[in-house]
Amino acid sequence: MTGDEIGRLAIFGVAGLALGGASLASLRFNTRLYMSGDLWRPIGLHIVRLAVLAAVLIWAAHAGAGPLIAIAAGLVLARPLTLRLLARVG
Numbered sequence: 001m002t003g004d005e006i007g008r009l010a011i012f013g014v015a016g017l018a019l020g021g022a023s024l025a026s027l028r029f030n031t032r033l034y035m036s037g038d039l040w041r042p043i044g045l046h047i048v049r050l051a052v053l054a055a056v057l058i059w060a061a062h063a064g065a066g067p068l069i070a071i072a073a074g075l076v077l078a079r080p081l082t083l084r085l086l087a088r089v090g
Contacts, residue, residue, distance in 0.1 A: 014074065016071035016072065016074020016077075017078045019074065019075060023053060024083070027049065028086060030042045
């Protein structure tokens, strides 16, 4: 594995972290929308959130196994980091 390939996988991993953090933050916002009594806006936001996740994962799969694994690892690592950050924010 060359340095360029490692750098490319690192970029995919960071993209996975960013995508995972954004996805979880939007899920928090979406939960508040559900609790407000509104129904259609949170359902639409939920569909968009899942569609973006699916599109990025499909794109990464077309780029190869390495990028797909790197993005998936970023998504998995984003969860505890985002939950800790959101717990501090309140």
